[in-house]
Amino acid sequence: MPVRPSRSPAVPDDPGLMPVAALHGVGPALAETLARLGLERVQDLWFHLPLRYEDRTRVSAIADLRAGERAQVAGVVEAVERGFRYRPQLKVAIGDDSRRTLVLRFFHFRRAQVEQLQPGTRLLCYGEVRHGAQGLEMVHPQYQRLAADELATVDEALSPVYPTTEGLGQKRLAAVIAKALALLPDEARLELIPPALCAEHGLGSLREALLYVHRPPPDAHLGQLTLGRHPAQQRLAFEELLTQHLSLRRMRAAVRRRRSPVFDGPDDLRRQLLAGLPFRLTAAQQRVAREVAADMSQPKPMLRLVQGDVGSGKTVVAALAALAAVASGYQVALMAPTELLAEQHLRNFRHWLEPLGVAVEWLAGKVQGRARKQALQRVLEGAPVVVGTHALMQEGVAFARLGLVIVDEQHRFGVQQRLALRDKGLEGEQVPHQLVLTATPIPRTLAMSAYADLDVSSIDELPPGRTPVQTVAVSNARRAEVIERIRVACAEGRQVYWVCTLIEESEQLRAQAAEVAHAELAAALDGGRVGLIHGRMKPREKQAVMDAFKAGALAVLVATTVIEVGVDVPNASLMVIENSERLGLAQLHQLRGRVGRGAVASNCVLLYQPPLGQLARERLQVMRETSDGFRIAEKDLELRGPGEVLGTRQTGQLSFRIADLARDAHLLPAVQQVGAHLLARHPREAERLIERWIGGAARYAHA
Ligand code: ADP
Ligand code: MG
Secondary structure, X not given: OXXXXXXXOXXXXXXXXXXXXXXXXXXXXXXXXXXXXXXXXXXXXXXXXXXXXXXXXXXXXXXXOXXXXXXXXEEEEEEEEEEOOOOOEEEEEEEOOOOOEEEEEEOOOOHHHHHHOOOOOXXXXXXXXXXXXXXXXXXXXXXXXXXXXXXXXXXXXOEEEOOOOOXXXXXXXXXXXXXXXXXXXXXXXXXXXXXXHHHHOOOOXXXXXXXXXXXXXXXXXXXXXXXXXXXXXXXXXXXXXXXXXXXXXXXXXXXXXXXXXXXXXXXXXXXXXXXXXXXXXXXXXXXXXXXXXXXXXOOOOOEEEEEEOOOOOHHHHHHHHHHHHHHOOOEEEEEOOOHHHHHHHHHHHHHHHHHHOOOEEEEOOOOOXXXXXXXXXXXXXXXXXXXXXXXXHOXXXXXOOEEEEEEEOHHHOOHHHHHHHHOOOOOOOEOOEEEEEEOOOOOHHHHHOOOOOOEXXXXXXXXXXXXXXXXXXXXXXXXXXXXXXXXXXXXXXXXXXXXXXXXXXXXXXXXXXXXXXXXXXXXXXXXXXXXXXXXXXXXXXXXXXXXXXXXXXXXXXXEOHHHOOOOOOOOEEEEEEOOHHHOOHHHXXXXXXXXXXXXXXXXXXXXXXXXXXXXXXXXXXXXXXXXXXXXXXXXXXXXXXXOXXXXXXXXXXXXXXXXXXXXXXXHHXXXXXXXXXXXXXXXXXXHHHXXXXXXXXXXXXXX
């Protein structure tokens, strides 16, 4: 195949590189909001892809609604009720020609809104249908009023729903994206993959693919778009996977060229730690600890992933690695994705290391002012161990001799974030060793791409004496029974997690869903000791709620999946997971790992919204049958192999915009071929691809 010369470098007037503020109607305030989403240049908007689509092309009869679906209905307000039980709420019953009633329920509303919703008013509503106390309901639907004889106008085509942030509604975001799309250059200028390669691998037009996913034509099919298998989506997924692959290869090459310190100090500290533990390491822990130590005794940078099921004891392996660095005079940074998890590590590390005379510093977002300044100073002067969140990567954190970076729950961090810490350097060409811990067993496809730059060790054995969690799946139609069961459990002094798993486009909506569940439970349990925790609360508030739950002052904790990793309350022995049918196996397993940590027998209730699809049914079945993380991971791959409606993308495993490693694994061989060719022959295009897909996100991650 003839090799074409690289095209000329980005012309200075490339519209994609213009700042978003250059678009008509984008002022400084909007530009700042967009920047929070990583959208700084026009091309960032081109590649800000929909998370899902809404179908407002028709109006459904209330009689035809099914719980669990999103639908549009038109009806007349029949009754309005304002309640004040535990918190204000507004219930509006509407009816339509199908002679059925639907309840619209609002927890946040203004008086003007109540006045607008008087009986007789006609409404067009869109929202998710669910079972409520009085039949089907919609919580916080979007709605508009219709004049008495006005026909409900429906959309011509599916509407995209974008990931967004507070203060930026879908309509406004879509309008800005439309303005950006008007500047899309012609195919030849937009395409970065050489035409011969496109032809060889059957890659269609990038320009058409972008226009299709942003503005599906009227004949587009919701089912197909939801599956992510439309050729336009596959074209974009290919390019995204290619970019990820290029960036990993580039990074790996850069790291392998560098050097790391050799840890050959005495092992007294490690021996003292082991002697002081109330348990013996399992054989698997010993093996993995040896693999890690062997890596770090070499001048090559260690890049090792330690995978081990929830509770397999990864923390102590990390502590041993840390002591190897300390004994050789180097500093260690331990980084966790959430403040809750980081604090738990801090407690463990202080408990284990301080008796050995090794100080442990704490650097998280909430360490501010003088305390922060002093901690930074000590780090600069060589404090041996520093624990924190990604605040550790921020500007202003400088280490004297950083020799080892430990990252817990890797999949929460982007590859780029890992890199940033690695560059917090040492002198000259040296980089710290890197140890990554994860409880999510890595399927092969993932290992091939996302983790391509890491060696892998497995802790494939649990410490003795754990009691497996009894798991049942229960239909949401029996919600009242489940709540009754919670009441009984609380009366027996047990503690309960209630996990809300709605996959929504913003943290705000997820928080709202949790608030709704919290109100429901508080009402059902007579307000007694029900706490709430979600990602939009301030760290201080979150900590206060966690502390109250740990101390037993709260009996029930309603939470979003923020509790997924690292929460450790041994007395909590019952977990209810709402909408469990929407989660992947890996995430269900992680969540369930929060119970079964104490001496009492534990239970997990997987609440689901019927009807269950075939895959969801099998997943829940697997969860009932086994608690072995590795078997669950294998099963996960097997089930997802043939195709899954909601991919890993929405459940937050890896931050792909459109690709789904399980669904799109068939693209990987071609991705690798095209990647190798680009790196060898078209390095400039490779750079531009990385900049296009990862550039904005990477800047965002560093913000
Ligand atoms: P994870 O791998 O999920 O991070 P942890 O490191 O938090 O697991 O360990 C879970 C619990 O098991 C902790 O309380 C820890 O002290 C304990 N533990 C770790 N290793 C062993 C062992 N070999 N025997 C008994 N308990 C252990
Ligand atoms: Mg852990």
